[in-house]
Amino acid sequence: MKRIFKNILIVTAVSAMVSCKKSYLDTAPTDAISTAMVFQTADNASMAVNGLAKMMTQQYLSQQGFNGEGTIKNYYGNYPGNHFSINLSGWAPIINATYNENTTSIYCYYPWYYYYKIIGNANAIILHVDKATGAAAQKDFVKAQALTYRAYCFLMLSQLYGNRWDDSQSGSTPGVVLRIDESAGDQPRATLADTYKQIYADLDQAIALYKSSGLKRTKNSEVDINVAYAIYARAALTRQDYAIAEDYAVKARDGYPLMTNAEYNAGFSTPNREWIWSSYGALDETLHFYSYFAYIAYNSSASAVRTTPKMISRELYNKIPATDIRRSLFLDPTGFTYTTSTGNAGSSTLLYKHAFTTRPALNSAASVYAYMQFKIAANDQPGVGNLNHIRSAEMYLIEAEAKYRQNKPVAEVQNLLVALNNTSGRNTSYTCTLTGTALLDEIKLYRGIELWGEGFDWFDMKRWNDPINRKVYANGGNFITSLAVTITPDANNKWTWKLPLKETDFNTLAD
Known part of the structure; x- marks a missing residue:
């Protein structure tokens, strides 16, 4: 922790301080430009917030796979989940979630390092922006944005390194270290309840400041009041504050x-009307073969995709109705021949040729596997795209689950699922008459279908206290043997990552 906070990289693009050609997301560390100069004006502080956005798509710890938020989505949300199949036996410790208690592992350390890096930068903005010269409205907006980032990071950390709420003894178990200033001294972990209290407080203050500023964002990659509402809804759902989750989910999607449907089939790499928040991505801002899209986009030229395309679980795919457009986002192997132990379709097979006919954007050297995904595509090679973080579809699902948990009228829950699935055009044949536990199962099913590949799978399964249950082809699944495991909710430290040794070695009060 001390090392993280002693090496804060406030990212700024201030023409008066640095000479550069690009005006978007240029960077300069605080060891080159003093904190006082960074926060001399409100314009400078605005560029520091741009730096927080940039930090979500940077490479970290000299690891090609650590690419900011995309790594969290893949390694911590998709890979260890129940519905994301990938033939990587060498990744079994990550995919089977057995590194949770390996405190020396870089995979244990990465989320802690990454999120506290952003938190440290956000803290500097929050503490210094009020002293900057410039319009009060602009300073309010900048501070609100920094508070929104901090709340988001604390929420993500709490889900990874804290117990699920059901196991927290009403929030009395350890949460995270609540660094909300610029000190780097020893500090104990707050309780999980106090962690959520801080998240709520940050978002309450951010929302008030957004309103007082009267300003609007200019890019989807900037955070604003709707992003704050959406993070509030996620936090409240995880915290089991269902009335709050319902309220803020409605506000967030406004x-x-x-x-x-055309936008749904466009590759999830360009912001559209449903995207509430994303990270910017273009040829002038890319990590090339180290980017998120170079690890998942079906049309990427990167070997990580060409050799091991990402697949939906066979069981989830089979639950998608034939009339649903989301079914077409995966390669249906029905009626074709392929290797049933791995899903591979050799270049001489009809399934291989069918894949290229269906998706001409596939790289010419790409391997073809049954159930491979066509949902996520790159805009440019090898892996360029805008990375979505929050969509309004998720807010419909949060509202539906929150209403169900509060025993609201069943018709209200059913109508939300109809709005998401039928009225939207995703499946005009969809109806919902389910009640009781079957209705909750329907919400869970459509979270799996709607949000597949977007980093929610493991987090949802942990929150629900549901087991991971993956099967090989012979048993109705499509996982290779080493990854076809059952992981019960009480296994692997109850799915809770232990604090990395790099934290406890330098912070003697953390446990």
Whole structure:
């Protein structure tokens, strides 16, 4: 922790301080530019917030796979989940979640390092922006944005390194270290309840400041009041504050209608009307073969995709109705021949040729596997794209689950699922008459279908206290033997990552 906070990289693009050609997301560390100069003006502080956005798509710890938020989505949300199949036996410790208690592992350390890096930068903005010269409205907006980032990071850390709420003894178990200033001294972990209290407080203050500023963002990659509402809804759902989750989910999606079917099939790499928040990505801002899209986009030229395409679980795919457009986002092997132990379709097979006919954007050297995904595509090679973080579809699902947990009228829950699935055009044949536990199962099913590949799978399974249950082809699944495991909710430290040794070695009060 001390090392992280002693090496804060406030990212700024201030023309008066640095000479550069690009005006977007240029960077300069605080060891080159003093904190006082960075926060001399409100314009400078605005560029520091741009730096927080940039930090979500940077490479870290000299590891090619650590690419900011995309790594969290893949390694911590998709890979260890129940519905994301990938033939990487060498990744079994990550995919089977057995590194949770390996405190010396870089995979244990990465989320802690990454999120506290952002938190440290956000803290500097929060503490210094009020002293900057410039319009009060602009300073309020900048401070609100920094508070939103901090709340988001604390939420993500709490889900990884804290117990699920059901196991927290009403929040009395350890949460995270609540660094909300610029000190780097020893500090104990707050309780999980106090961690959520801080998240709520940050978001309450951010929302008030957004309102007082009267300003609006200019890019989808900037955070704003709708992003704050959405993070509030996620936090409250995880915290089991269902009335709050319902309220803020409705607020978050206001002004963000569900995308059209054409937009749904466009590759999830360009912001559309449904996207509430994303990270910017273009040829002038890319990590090349180290980017998120170079690890998942079906049309990427990167070997990580060409040799091991990402697949939906066979069981989840089979639950997608034939009339649903989301079914077409995966390679249906019905009626074709392929290797049933791995899903591979050799270049001489009809399934291989069918894949290229269906998706001409596939790289010419790409391997073809049954159930491979066509949902996520790169805009440019090898892996360029805008990375989505929050969509209004998720807010419909949060509201539906929150209403169900509060025993609201069943019709209200059913109508939300109809709005998401039928009225949106995703499946105009969809109806919902389910009640009781079957209705909750339907919400879970459509979280799996709607949000597949977007980093929610493991987090949802942990929150629900549901087991991971993966099967080989012979048993109805499509996982290779080493990854076809059952992981019960009480296994692997109850799915809770232990604090990395790099933290406890330098912070003697953390446990």
